[in-house]
Amino acid sequence: MTMLSPIQVRDISIRQLRQNCSTCSLRELCLPIGLNPEEMRELDSLITQGRPVKRGDGLYRAGEPFRSLFAVRVGFFKSSVISEDGREQVTGFHMSGELMGMDAISSDVHTCDAIALEDSEVCELPFAEIENLAREVPALQHHLYKVMSREIVRDHGVMLLLGNMKAEERLAAFLLNLSQRFALRGYSATSFHLRMTREEIGSYLGLKLETVSRILSRFQDQGLIKVQNRLIEIINHEGIKKILSTCQD
Amino acid sequence: MTMLSPIQVRDISIRQLRQNCSTCSLRELCLPIGLNPEEMRELDSLITQGRPVKRGDGLYRAGEPFRSLFAVRVGFFKSSVISEDGREQVTGFHMSGELMGMDAISSDVHTCDAIALEDSEVCELPFAEIENLAREVPALQHHLYKVMSREIVRDHGVMLLLGNMKAEERLAAFLLNLSQRFALRGYSATSFHLRMTREEIGSYLGLKLETVSRILSRFQDQGLIKVQNRLIEIINHEGIKKILSTCQD
DNA sequence: TCAACTGCTTGATACTGGTCAACGAGAACG
DNA sequence: CGTTCTCGTTGACCAGTATCAAGCAGTTGA
Numbered sequence: 139m140t141m142l143s144p145i146q147v148r149d150i151s152i153r154q155l156r157q158n159c160s161t162c163s164l165r166e167l168c169l170p171i172g173l174n175p176e177e178m179r180e181l182d183s184l185i186t187q188g189r190p191v192k193r194g195d196g197l198y199r200a201g202e203p204f205r206s207l208f209a210v211r212v213g214f215f216k217s218s219v220i221s222e223d224g225r226e227q228v229t230g231f232h233m234s235g236e237l238m239g240m241d242a243i244s245s246d247v248h249t250c251d252a253i254a255l256e257d258s259e260v261c262e263l264p265f266a267e268i269e270n271l272a273r274e275v276p277a278l279q280h281h282l283y284k285v286m287s288r289e290i291v292r293d294h295g296v297m298l299l300l301g302n303m304k305a306e307e308r309l310a311a312f313l314l315n316l317s318q319r320f321a322l323r324g325y326s327a328t329s330f331h332l333r334m335t336r337e338e339i340g341s342y343l344g345l346k347l348e349t350v351s352r353i354l355s356r357f358q359d360q361g362l363i364k365v366q367n368r369l370i371e372i373i374n375h376e377g378i379k380k381i382l383s384t385c386q387d
Numbered sequence: 388m389t390m391l392s393p394i395q396v397r398d399i400s401i402r403q404l405r406q407n408c409s410t411c412s413l414r415e416l417c418l419p420i421g422l423n424p425e426e427m428r429e430l431d432s433l434i435t436q437g438r439p440v441k442r443g444d445g446l447y448r449a450g451e452p453f454r455s456l457f458a459v460r461v462g463f464f465k466s467s468v469i470s471e472d473g474r475e476q477v478t479g480f481h482m483s484g485e486l487m488g489m490d491a492i493s494s495d496v497h498t499c500d501a502i503a504l505e506d507s508e509v510c511e512l513p514f515a516e517i518e519n520l521a522r523e524v525p526a527l528q529h530h531l532y533k534v535m536s537r538e539i540v541r542d543h544g545v546m547l548l549l550g551n552m553k554a555e556e557r558l559a560a561f562l563l564n565l566s567q568r569f570a571l572r573g574y575s576a577t578s579f580h581l582r583m584t585r586e587e588i589g590s591y592l593g594l595k596l597e598t599v600s601r602i603l604s605r606f607q608d609q610g611l612i613k614v615q616n617r618l619i620e621i622i623n624h625e626g627i628k629k630i631l632s633t634c635q636d
Numbered sequence: 637t638c639a640a641c642t643g644c645t646t647g648a649t650a651c652t653g654g655t656c657a658a659c660g661a662g663a664a665c666g
Numbered sequence: 667c668g669t670t671c672t673c674g675t676t677g678a679c680c681a682g683t684a685t686c687a688a689g690c691a692g693t694t695g696a
Contacts, residue, residue, distance in 0.1 A: 219543050223632060227547040241543060243536035250543065269529065273522050280518065286535040287492035293542035294468050294490060294499065298476040300549035301593035305653065336674065344550035346654055351675055367662085367674080383472060554683070584643065595684055600645055616644080616692085641694080650685070657677085664671075 158182045159261075167235025167322070168209050169263070169285075172277040180271055181278070186262040187211070197238070197252040197260060204242035206262045210234050213258020214333040218341070219250045228342040230292070231255075231316075231334065234323055237263075240286050255333040300344045308343040309353045310381040313363065317372055328375070332368040407431045408510075416484025416571070417458050418512070418534075421526040429520055430527070435511040436460070446487070446501040446509060453491035455511045459483050462507020463582040467590070468499045477591040479541070480504075480565075480583065483572055486512075489535050504582040549593045557592040558602045559630040562612065566621055577624070581617040 160178040162168065173181065188211065191197050197208055200220065215232040229250060232238050242248040243265065272279035299308055321327035332339070336347040336354075343350070357363045362378050364371040372378065409427040411417065422430065437460065440446050446457055449469065464481040478499060481487050491497040492514065521528035548557050570576035581588070585603075586596040606612045611627050613620040621627065 219547055221547055221551060225551050227543075227550045229543045229546055240536055241539045244533045244540055245536075249540050269525075269532070273525065273528065276518075276522065279522065279528070283518070283531070283535070284493045286532070286539065287489055287494075289539050290490045290535065290542065291493055291498050293539065293546065294476075294478045296546055297478055297542065297549060298468055298470055300546060301476045301590065302470065302474050335672090341550065347674080348655085348676085349653055351673095352653090355675070585645095586643080596644080597646085597685085598683060600643095601683095604645070637696100639694100639696080641692100643690105643692085645688105645690075647688085648686085650683105652683085653680105654682085655678100655680075657679105658675105659677105660673105660675080662671100662673085665669080666667100 158187055159185060162211075164209075164211065164235040168237070168261075169278070169281060171281050173275060177275045177278070180275075181268075184264060184267045184271065186264075188259050189262055191215075191254040191258045191260060193254050193257050195254050197254065198242075198248045199251045200248055202248045204239065204246045204248055204265070206264045207237055207239045207268070208252070209261040209263060210236050210238065211259040211261050213260075214255045215252050215258065216255055216334060216338060216342075217250045217252045226341055228334075228338050229296075231342070233319055237285055237289075240289055255338075296342075305343075305345055305349055305353055306356075306381055308345065309339075309350065309357070310378045312339065312343060313370065313372065314375075314378060314382070316370075317375075328372040330370055332370060407436055408434060411460075413458075413460065413484040417486070417510075418527070418530060420530050422524060426524045426527070429524075430517075433513060433516045433520065435513075437508050438511055440464075440503040440507045440509060442503050442506045444503050446503065447491075447497045448500045449497055451497045453488065453495045453497055453514070455513045456486055456488045456517070457501070458510040458512060459485050459487065460508040460510050462509075463504045464501050464507065465504055465583060465587060465591075466499045466501045475590055477583075477587050478545075480591065482568055486534055486538075489538055504587075545591075554592075554594055554598050555602055555605075556631055557594065558588075558599065558606070559627045561588065561592060562619065562621065563624075563627060563631070565619075566624075577621040579619055581619060 159165065159169065159182050160175065165171065169181065191213070197215065210232050212234055215238060216228050217230050217232065217238060218226045218228045220226055232252075238252050238260075239248065241250055268278070268282070272282055299311055303311065316330065316332075317327045320330050334342075336350045339345075340347045340350045354363070354365050357378070358365050360377070362372075362374045362381075364373055408414065408418065408431050409424065414420065418430070440462070446464065459481050461483060464487060465477050466479050466481065466487060467475045467477045469475055481501075487501050487509075488497065490499055517527070517531070521531055548560055552560065565579060565581075566576045569579050583591075584596070585599045588594075589596045589599045592599070603612070603614050606627070607614050609626070611621075611623045611630075613622055
C-alpha cells in the first residue's frame with residue numbers, strides 16, 4: 139500500500155464503525171433487515187465477523203464442504219465455476235454487503251470458487267444456525283428467501299446478457315451495473331477502480347480479453363469513458379445507456 | 388389429440404395415482420421430502436392441486452404480483468424474460484416435479500413469463516402459507532432453501548454454457564440434459580419429443596434458430612441422433628458426450 | 637379441398653468476435 | 667537497477683455464427 143486512495147480511506151472508517159450486525163452500516167444491503175434489537179443480538183452472536191481474506195486467496199473452493207454463507211464486509215470477490223476441461227466461467231463479482239455461497243446449500247458442497255480480488259473482510263454465517271434462528275424470526279427466514287431469489291433474478295439477467303447481447307452492449311451493461319453498485323455504497327458512480335483483470339471481465343461477459351480491451355478503447359475514443367489501466371471514468375453516462383437500448387439487433 | 392403417444396398414456400396413469408402430495412409420485416422431485424404423515428397432511432391442505440394450463444397459456448407473466456410458487460405436475464413449461472426492447476431470453480424449461488416462480492420472491496412481483504408448451508397441470512403453493520408452515524417444519528424450510536439453491540446452480544451451468552461453449556457443445560449439452568431429465572421421470576432417455584420450437588431452443592442456448600436446425604441436421608448426418616421434426620432419437624449417447632469434452636476451445 | 641400460416645431446413649453471404657502475434661507498461665523480485 | 671512476469675493494447679487474419687432468402691412440410695381453418 140503506497141498511499142491511501144479515497145476508497146481505502148472510506149473503507150477504513152466504515153470498518154471502525156461496525157463492530158457487529160446491529161451497528162453495521164451495511165445492514166440495508168446485508169442480512170438483518172427488519173429485526174428488532176433482541177433478534178439482532180441473537181444474530182450477532184452467531185456471526186463471526188471480520189475474518190480477513192488476502193487478495194488472491196480463496197474464501198472457499200468448489201468441492202469443499204458447505205458450512206457457512208459469507209457476507210462481504212470490505213473488499214471485492216469473484217466467484218467462478220470451472221468446467222471439467224478446466225475453463226473458468228466467472229459467475230459474479232461481489233462487493234460489500236453481498237452474500238456468497240448460496241449455491242452450496244443444495245448439495246452441502248460448494249460448487250464454485252470464491253476468490254478475493256483485493257484484501258477483504260467477510261462475515262461468516264454458519265448456515266445451520268442461521269436456519270434455526272430463521273425459524274424463530276420470520277423476518278430473517280423471509281429475508282433469506284429474498285436474497286436467494288434476488289440471486290436467481292440476477293443470474294437471469296446475466297443469461298439475457300450472454301444470450302442476446304453484442305459485445306458492446308455487454309460491456310455497457312457491465313459498466314453501468316458496476317457504477318450503480320458503487321454508488322449504492324456511497325462511492326463515486328463516475329470514477330472507480332476495476333478490481334478484476336480484462337480476462338475476468340471477459341469470462342464474466344462471455345468475451346475474450348482482447349475484445350474487452352478493444353471495446354474499452356473504442357468507448358474511450360467515442361468519449362464515453364476514460365480508461366487508465368483499471369481506473370474507469372464514466373464521461374457520458376447517457377451515451378453508454380444508449381448503447382444498451384439502440385445497438386440491439 | 389389424434390392418438391395417445393406412450394408418453395401421454397403414462398401421464399394419464401400418473402395423474403390418476405396422485406390425488407395430493409402425500410401420495411404424489413413426484414414426491415422425490417418436488418416439495419415434500421422428509422416430512423412425516425402429519426406434516427404431509429398440513430402441506431396437502433395448503434396446496435391447490437391439478438390446476439390445468441392449456442398449451443400456449445401463461446401461468447404467470449412478468450409484472451404480475453407474486454402469490455404462489457407453482458410445481459409442474461403434468462406437462463412442460465418454459466420461462467423467459469423479455470428485455471426492454473422486446474427480445475426474449477428463455478431462462479429455463481420445466482418438467483414435472485419442478486418448481487417455478489422462485490425469482491418472484493425477491494420483489495413480490497414475477498420477473499419472468501411462464502408459458503405452457505403443452506397442456507399441463509400445476510400445483511399452486513401459496514408462498515406465505517408455505518413459509519409459515521416451513522417455520523414449524525424444519526425439513527420443509529430446508530428443502531425450500533435447497534430447491535432455490537439448486538436453481539442458482541442450474542443457472543450457473545447455463546452461464547457456463549452461454550459464456551464458454553460453442554454452438555455444437557451447447558446443443559449436445561442440451562440434448563443430454565433433456566435425456567437425463569426424461570429418464571429421471573421414467574420416460575425414455577433415448578427417444579423423446581421436444582416440446583419447444585427451434586427458436587425457443589435457440590433463445591435458451593443463445594443461438595439463432597437456423598443454427599439450431601443446422602446443428603441438429605449435422606448431428607443426424609454424423610449418426611449421433613435421428614431427428615424427425617420434434618421427435619429426437621439419441622443414437623450415439625457417447626458420441627454426444629464426446630462433443631462436450633473434446634470440441635472445447 | 638385448398639389457402640394461409642407457422643415452423644423447419646438449407647444455401648449464400650456478411651460480419652462479429654476469436655485467434656495469433658508482437659509489443660509496451662507497470663509491478664515484483666533478486 | 668535491471669530482469670522477469672503479468673497484464674493490457676493493438677494489428678492482421680480467420681472461423682463461427684448471424685443474416686437474408688428461398689422453399690418445403692405439416693397444421694389450421696374456411
